[in-house]
Amino acid sequence: MLAIKNGKFIVPDEHGDFVFRAEGVLLCEGEKIKGFVVEKDIPAGAEVIDAQGDYVSPGFLNVHIHGCAGSDTMDADLDALERMAKLQAQTGVTGFLPTTMTCKWHEVEEALLAVKETMQCPPAGARILGAHMEGPFISSQKKGAQAEENIRKADYKLVKPWADVVKIITLAPEELTDYSFVDECHTAGITVSIGHTAADYEETLQAVKEHGIHHFTHVYNAMTGFTHRAPGVVGAAFDTEANCEIIADNVHSHPAAQRLLYHAKGGKNIVLITDSLRACGLGDGPSELGGQEVFVKGELATLKDGTIAGSVATMNRCVKIFWENTGAELPQIIEMVTKTPAQELALYEDVGSLESGKRADIVIFDEEVSIKTTIIGGKVYYHD
Numbered sequence: 001m002l003a004i005k006n007g008k009f010i011v012p013d014e015h016g017d018f019v020f021r022a023e024g025v026l027l028c029e030g031e032k033i034k035g036f037v038v039e040k041d042i043p044a045g046a047e048v049i050d051a052q053g054d055y056v057s058p059g060f061l062n063v064h065i066h067g068c069a070g071s072d073t074m075d076a077d078l079d080a081l082e083r084m085a086k087l088q089a090q091t092g093v094t095g096f097l098p099t100t101m102t103c104k105w106h107e108v109e110e111a112l113l114a115v116k117e118t119m120q121c122p123p124a125g126a127r128i129l130g131a132h133m134e135g136p137f138i139s140s141q142k143k144g145a146q147a148e149e150n151i152r153k154a155d156y157k158l159v160k161p162w163a164d165v166v167k168i169i170t171l172a173p174e175e176l177t178d179y180s181f182v183d184e185c186h187t188a189g190i191t192v193s194i195g196h197t198a199a200d201y202e203e204t205l206q207a208v209k210e211h212g213i214h215h216f217t218h219v220y221n222a223m224t225g226f227t228h229r230a231p232g233v234v235g236a237a238f239d240t241e242a243n244c245e246i247i248a249d250n251v252h253s254h255p256a257a258q259r260l261l262y263h264a265k266g267g268k269n270i271v272l273i274t275d276s277l278r279a280c281g282l283g284d285g286p287s288e289l290g291g292q293e294v295f296v297k298g299e300l301a302t303l304k305d306g307t308i309a310g311s312v313a314t315m316n317r318c319v320k321i322f323w324e325n326t327g328a329e330l331p332q333i334i335e336m337v338t339k340t341p342a343q344e345l346a347l348y349e350d351v352g353s354l355e356s357g358k359r360a361d362i363v364i365f366d367e368e369v370s371i372k373t374t375i376i377g378g379k380v381y382y383h384d
Contacts (some may be wrong), residue, residue: 002028002378003042007051007364010058010331011354018331018339018353026056028360031377035356049380051364054372055330058338058353059094059361060315063168063271063345064132064217064245066099066289067278068314073098073131074290076110081118085125087281089381091314092371094361095127095351097167099275101290102135102146105158116165125381127361129345130167133159134217137181138196139172144222145309146196147290154181163188167345170217172197173207182211191215191344193245196222197233204236214242215344218275219261220253221308238264243344245273248322249313251299255325262326270336271344272318277301277310320369 009021024036027046042048066073069087071080081098088096100111115131122128135146137154154176159166169185170193176182182192194207195217201224207213216223216237224232237244244265248258252275261270274280279287279296287294287301294301294309301309313321315337323333342352351359360378365371374382 001043001046002049002360002375002380003046004028004049004051004056004362004364005039005042006053007056008053009056009354010334012339016339018335020331026354026362028362028375028378031359033354033356033358033360049364049373051372054364054366056354056362056364057334058351059126059363059374059376060092060319060337061129061341061345061352062088062093062096062274062315062337063341064099064134064273064275065096066101066276066310068276068280070278070282072278072289073115074101074103074107074111076107076114078114078118078123081114081128082123082125085123085128088126088315089374089376090371092316092319092363092365092369092374093126094363094374094376095129097130097132098128099132099134102138102143102150103290104150105136105152108133108136109162112162112165116162119165125376127376129347131162131165132168132170133166134170135196137169137171137175139175139198141198142172142196142222142224144196145289145292145303145307147292153177156181156184159185159190160188163190166190168193168215170195172199173213174199174203179211182213186212189346193217194223194233198224199233200224201231201233201235204233205240208236208240208242216242216244218252218273219244219246220257221247241269243269243271243340245271246322247275247311247313248272248318248325249299249311250321250325252308252311258322258325262322262328267328267332269340271341272315272322272333272336274313274315274318275310276313280312280314316365316369316371323369
């Protein structure tokens with residue numbers, strides 16, 4: 001039995017919107033949340049954590065991360081995934097989707113196999129919830145840091161053997177022959193996401209409104225931008241209720257761009273991601289992404305030609321930055337790393353909020369969003 005007291009708890013209200021709750025003690029039994037009790041009803045023998053006035057929220061979910069701690073999803077190695085899981089937990093993440101690159105198909109399959117095996121024998125740290133395939137079904141015009149020679153046409157026969165592992169696939173809708181690939185993904189429970197795309201506003205709106213694509217990969221990056229006569233993919237992201245990933249590191253998106261997304265979406269349907277590289281957590285110096293050399297200096301990671309690669313941000317840092325840049329209430333920001341991604345992955349009945357019966361995946365952090373304690377499945381994994 002685990003009890004957390006003296007916290008500023010972030011919980012859903014009667015409408016499902018996250019708000020603060022200052023009173024009560026959060027009680028966990030085994031791997032599940034039991035609910036709130038008064039302090040005098042804490043069971044004898046319970047492990048008591050005093051949050052000392054810090055925030056207590058559901059554990060963060062990271063649905064787009066290539067690597068960290070010197071490891072990468074494309075290493076196709078169980079030890080590498082465990083190193084990622086450990087660092088994610090230290091930064092408040094309790095569940096994540098290791099993300100593949102546009103590499104040779106056999107390399108993608110090797111990475112997916114490693115993810116599958118790790119899901120079956122979970123390592124210490126954040127839980128692996130499946131995989132995010134970023135490509136290879138993308139546009140060469142908006143490839144970003146992806147290798148053009150490995151881009152190919154979408155073919156569900158390639159994905160079908162991995163339908164129990166893959167949770168999100170990023171693709172360019174204008175590169176589809178038809179939408180049968182999207183239909184088959186949706187039937188299998190795979191979220192299709194628009195990204196690395198040269199589509200225009202009308203093509204993108206059709207993909208969302210007529211074909212049910214409800215996710216955008218790292219909005220602003222590797223997609224057609226917004227202008228007043230050609231709103232582009234960014235305009236379609238603003239103009240629909242589809243979920244929008246954003247890398248809130250002040251490198252991939254300017255603070256003003258973060259505010260514009262926040263206001264355009266009314267504070268809803270936003271998913272904070274890290275899109276981090278193996279260099280995350282290692283400091284300045286050379287690194288690697290998908291077989292390409294990367295150089296890291298401060299918060300910036302680039303290829304040799306200056307193309308911005310993934311980030312070196314951590315999720316708690318992204319929460320702090322987006323909170324500062326938008327001026328939103330903290331509970332609303334926390335929805336973007338808990339409730340919204342959990343709903344996207346059809347996991348909200350199990351994770352994503354501090355409610356009775358859900359997994360006791362919990363994080364405690366201070367005003368700087370420095371992680372004090374990470375609890376995974378009712379057990380303290382990390383404590384500062």
